[in-house]
Amino acid sequence: MxxxxxxxxxxxxxxxxxxxxxxxxxxxxxxxxxxxxxxxxxxxxxxxxxxxxxxxxxxxxxxxxxxxxxxxxxxxxxxxxxxxxxxxxxxxxxxxxxxxxxxxxxxxxxxxxxxxxxxxxxxxxxxxxxxxxxxxxxxxxHAIGTSTAAVLAAAHRRAIPSMRLLDHANLFQLGWGSRQKRLQATITGATNAIAVGIARNKQLTKTLLEQAGVPVPAGATVDSLEDALRVARQLGGIVTVKPLDANQGKGVTTMCGTPDEVERAWEHARGYGPRVIVEEYLAGRDYRVLVTGTTVAAASWRRPPFVTGDGHLSMRELVERENRNPARGDGHTNVLTRIPLDELAAQTLAAQGYSADCVPAAGVDVQLRGNANLSTGGTAEDVTDLLPDETRELCVRAARTIGLDVAGIDIVCEDIARPLREQHGGIIEVNAAPGIRMHQYPSHGKPRDAGAAIVEEMFGEDDGRIPVIAVSGSTGATTTTLLIGHAARMVGLRTGMTTTDGVYISGDQTMQGDCTGYRCARSVLSSPEVDIAVLETGHDGVLQHGLAFDRCYVAVVLNVADDRLAPVQAVVAHSASRAVVLNAEDDRCVAMAADLTERIEVLYVSLDAEYPVLLRHLESGGRGAYLLDHTLVIADGMRHKALIDVHQMRIALGEVARHMLATALSATCALAASGFGALEITDALRSFTWDCKADAQCQNAPDVHGASIGAAMDS
Known part of the structure; x- marks a missing residue:
């Protein structure tokens, strides 16, 4: 096998x-x-x-x-x-x-x-x-990080499309074309690069916050152990020592009260960067507040990792048992992170009178870290509803002062329900790319949809979608695509097209060859220069990779060459969210309408104004287009409007090229379903010039006067 x-x-x-x-x-x-x-x-x-x-x-x-x-x-x-x-x-x-x-x-x-x-x-x-x-x-x-996954899930609930741009990175595009946004973890395309640099420099962050009237701990940046000890003496009392530009709590040591403790903390911090901050230790609990734009989206009390003794197991065994918790994993792959039993944990245990082999009494909580970051095994409890208005305003001011659209504000105070200045609390850090799993999946308290808050900040009420028109047909699809794209450009829309001849962005060819498959369509949807996408969609591309989009506004199925292709082209028709344009004279096309939901409008086209399928459709109030004598007519139920005499259309060649009239009818309905007005459609039909070399499917097409669309296209 x-x-x-x-x-x-x-x-x-x-x-x-x-x-x-x-x-x-x-x-x-x-x-x-x-x-x-x-x-x-x-x-x-x-x-x-x-x-x-x-x-x-x-x-x-x-x-x-x-x-x-x-x-x-x-x-x-x-x-x-x-x-x-x-x-x-x-x-x-x-x-x-x-x-x-x-x-x-x-x-x-x-x-x-x-x-x-x-x-x-x-x-x-x-x-x-x-x-x-x-x-x-x-x-x-290839895993997607927990925070990124939460944002993506929120985007999908709002039907905002997403594309992963790299297989090995959490870099995504949300939305299409000119309405797209970029996302990497919780950094968005709107996140200011200068602001990220400021947030990484903790001393610069503190300086700017202090200038903005935000309470911060006193301290200084030092380059040597001697300076660290000097600053600690000047601050008088217990200090915190941490790297200038590390993150996730790396290299941080709290509650350093003696020169020996400062020296050990200095060496630990130096492992994460050459410059170190020595600052006043703020007593109290560790809180994280998530700010998105001008809104406090969530707040959590972060507890340092701890285990509870049972009177039988050693600290090492208790940690091993806790790390078997299915909620704990490596890095950011799970809701919680495994607790490291490392040198820093040993120091924290020693300060409490324990070692890894000690057996704590039943019911005694033993801390394994001085800091409370989730990335080092901490847990979180939601406290969003406890924040006073004054603290909310300070957090938003801190994020805006640094310049971040999404920020994690770290606060230390005794009681988050009281204003910070009343209790000598303060903001100790402002973080770019804050993790949000503590808010999405708190160990205790109400979960907060932080991912949805970030999506709201990125998109507001927008769904990130540009109009997409998908065109499929055994023949004539290229010309139909070009005509629709021409109409879009005439009204000032930056247009992306895929055809059998290449990819075109605003009229410029960016790829050559048969570009009717997945990869080329994705290139159009990824372009920030595209306001509307018109995608010729070949059956080979559907078979090999599926559609490049989850849904399109309007799908056009011109004709189906044989029964084997009907299910493939039906995939295009079923992807429409607004309307499907079908050939009334092709039984395989007509059969597709039966599988569409009621909310999808069907528009029929026919070269024969008396064709039964078209007539029944119009009599029931539907829309469509047909050729009457020498005139292209668009109909909405009983209202019929003449658009243009075919002799005014350059592609009709004085009505000789009836296969071109068939494509014009399909393009007319696709444009009408997309919201184009009658005058805009008429102007496009009149001015569109067809180059036979651009559509190999229609080369050497004979005079098919009087034939049906299906026969015309088969020629």
Missing amino acids: RIKEQRLLRGPNLYAATPCLVAEIDAAGGPCMLPGLGERLLALLPALPPAACARLASGASIVDAIEPVAMHLQTAAGVPAPFSRTIASQGDQYRIVCGHECEQVAALALDTTVDLLNALVRGEQYPMAEALERLRATAAR
Whole structure:
């Protein structure tokens, strides 16, 4: 058994409206029946779902096992997939369809499944543990961070489209064309680079905040241990020592009261940068406030990592037990981070009279860190509703002073419900790219949708979408696309087009060749110079990668050459969110209307003003366009408006080129459905010039006067 072909369908496709992996499997001589297949697989994969085990219990072949095992392996890697199918193709050929959350994991899961099943057939041992580790490593390598995922989820709930720009980075484009925004973690395209630099420099941040009247701890930046000790003496009392420009609590030591403690803290901080801040230690709890724009979106009390003694387990064992909590993971992959039992933890334990091998009494909480960052194992409790108006205003002022659109404000005070100045509290840091998992998934208290707050700041009420018109047809699609694009440019819209001739942005060709597939459409949707996209969508592109968009405003299906292509071109029609333009004289096109939801408008076109499908549609109040004598007419129910005499159209060649009139009718309806007025459409029809070389499908087209659209296009 082998995989003959494997395709990653990244957009709506023949099998689903969501991404999936499709593989052609050659069973080589017929499906192999292997006695005890289910039991053997269960021995290797004890967590195999009961439904999969039942499916493989008796009479199952090796091919029957591919789909459930591949799906289970995705789940075992930590990225469960939503659906799957097995389709018998012909002879010994089978098609496996697997949905996925991570395409790299899906592809590896399928390869692993085929290798595993072939090994069982040969009676060989299979290194299952190593295979699972590879899958998990692949999932981790391509994982989306928790904070980024929260923003993306909020965008998807608002139907804002997203594209991952790099496989190995949390860099995303939200929205399309000129309405797109960029996102990396919680840094947006509007985040000021200078502001990020200021936020990294903690001393500069404190200076600016102090000038703005924001309470901050006293302190100074030092370059040597001698200066650190001097500043600590001048501050008189307990101090905090931290790197000038580190983040996530790295290198921070709090509550340094003796010269020895300052020296150890200095050495620790120096491991994260050459310059160090020594500042007044503010007593109290550690809070994080999330500011988006001019709004406080959430606030959390961050507790340092701790474990509670039970009178039996040592500190080391208690930490190991807590780190087995499914909510804890490495880095930012889970809601919480594993607690490190490192040198800093040992120092924190020693200050409380413990070591890693001590057994704390039952019920005693033992702290493992001086700081409360989630990235070092801390937990969070929501306190958003407790913030006084004065503190909210100070946090917004701090973010605006630094210049950040999204900021994490770190506050230390005894009680967040009281104004800071009343209790000698203060803002100790302002963070760019703040993590938001503490707000989304607090250990205690009400979850706050911080991702939605960031999306609101980025987009307001906008959905980030530009108008997209998708054009599909066995013939005539290029000319239709060019005509629609011409009309859009005439009204001042920056237009992106994909055609069989290339990609065009505002009339300039940016790619050459047949550009009717996924990659070229994505290039148009990624361009910040595009206000409207007109995408010729070839059936090969749909088969190979799916559509480049989740939905379009208007879909145009000109004609269908044969029954095999009808389901492929129907994918384009079903992607429309507003309207579909169909050829009334092509039965395959007409059949597509039956599968559309009621909210999608159908517009029919016909060269024959008396064609029954068109007439019934108009009589029921629908819209369409047709040719009457020498005139192009657009109709809205019983209202019929003559647009232009065909002799005024350069592409009609005095009505000789009736195949061009067919494309003009389809373009007319697509423009009308997109909100273009009759005068705008007429001006475009009159001024559009067609170069036969630009549309190879229409070269050498004969005179088809009196023929239907289908016959005209087939010529």
